[in-house]
Amino acid sequence: MRSLSKKQRISALAASAALVVAGVTAGTATAGPADEGSTAKAGAQAAPMSAAQKTQAIKKADSASAKAADAKALGLGSKEKLQVRDVIKNQDGATHVRYERTFDGMPVLGGDMVVHKSKSGEHTGVTKSTKADIKVSTKGVSKAEKPATPKAKGSKAPRQIVFALTGKPVLAWETVKGGTQKSGAPSELHVITDAKSGKKLFEFQGIHEADGTGASQYSGEVKLSTDGADGKFTLSDKSRGGSKTTNLENGESGDGKDFTDEDNKWGTGKPDDPQTAAVDAHYGAQQTWDFFKEEFKREGIAGDGKGAPSRVHYGDNYVNAFWDDSCFCMTYGDGEGNKKPLTSLDVAAHEMSHGVTSTTAKLVYAGESGGLNEATSDIFAAATEFHAPENKEDVADFHVGEEIDINGDGTPLRYMDKPSKDGNSLDEWSDKAGDVDVHYSSGIANHWFFLMSMGSGKSEKNGVEYDSPTSDGSTIEGIGITKAQQIWFKALTENMTANTDYKAAREATVKASNDLFGADSAETKAVEAAWTAVAVK
Structure with missing residues (x-):
């Protein structure tokens, strides 16, 4: 991953309409109710x-x-x-x-x-993923000619593969380079090289991280599912596949140590109590699990009924949080001065949604597919907030990372109504989108999702005001977040593949909407209008 400035790192928190276009509906679009029920075909x-x-x-x-x-x-x-x-x-x-x-x-x-x-x-x-025939020859290529294995911790020996993500399928080597990213997160950089020429063909990062400078965490009083009995409770959730939250005690490896508590009343709401970060992380895991189960009948992040562990207090002054497929777990740093753990609900839901993507479409974390990967996590983070119990401390909204205040001025990391407000993200597609950092190209799908949910122009929900433009000047009327998230989930799990780009994402969501609501439905017309409004045609 390229080196990022402090401002860029702040903006890189890891990590997408409407019925009519201009001329049919005039005036300011009304806010699509985020809790609106869906009339999708049950079948x-x-x-x-x-x-x-x-x-x-x-x-x-x-x-x-x-x-x-x-x-x-x-x-x-x-x-x-x-x-x-x-x-x-x-x-x-x-x-x-x-x-x-x-x-x-x-x-x-x-x-x-x-x-x-x-x-x-x-x-x-x-x-x-590819329509090309898979036909490659190993003639003249010996396994003894494989690239040298990097020495960094966490590196993996090269394996021979067929690379078919782009263009004509070719024989290649996949090497995983371990070590540490510039941000401080662990690295699992997958480098693909042509087996015959040695030319680098592609690379993508296996660790999906959230970069920031930290923020204090307080979500008010929340209910936690725990295990144990008087004198020794642990943050283990048997009702959600055995999900658990552990304490790394500033270490950078291992499963972590169980938190224990005598009276099952956890944390103080202040970062100097080690339990406080664990409360937020455990709560985030609960709400993310419940969202996917109750909205999409998906039992667990991988859909296999198994919980995904959460580890808190990673490293020292670690200003990050990340999802790691290798342990299928979520890890949180304590932020600047070890006083601002990155454990807000939308961060947890965002990162854990990377696990959903990795076990479904497996969108490669580079180029346009990487932007869609990041947007998927932003989309489900917002959707999880709206699904969770009402929280006056952290109202549901279409912003990303607003509670952790990484910018230091109370502004969010990302805005779904107008992504460019963060100074980096894209409001609309161009032929350069695949060359932009995935945290910023995600803005295209994030903007599409907002238009689908709330519509264009000025709107308001939960006291948060928005003003969403369109690239073609069209007026979009939102259909509500419930329908929008159903369309995205069905498209992701049934119609997207590893190298889906924005054009293919449009096709996938149209197909999903056709299945859910009908080919001539208002919802499908909304999908098409919203994509056109962000210049994806």
């Missing part, structure tokens, strides 16, 4: 699946006969094999099987696909 929405049902569905899809049938239907070559990563089942019985692909035993980066089937098992379509 097109995800069906609830217990952990056992999810396991059984994956096992069935992963059977040799099922994969052979799908491979034949897709016309795959004899050297291509499918590996099931996830299965989504809709209430009407339709299924969406997400596959990874290998070629001659090698992983294919960009070979992922989603096979769509009707209730009867009939193939109804497929969404692929």
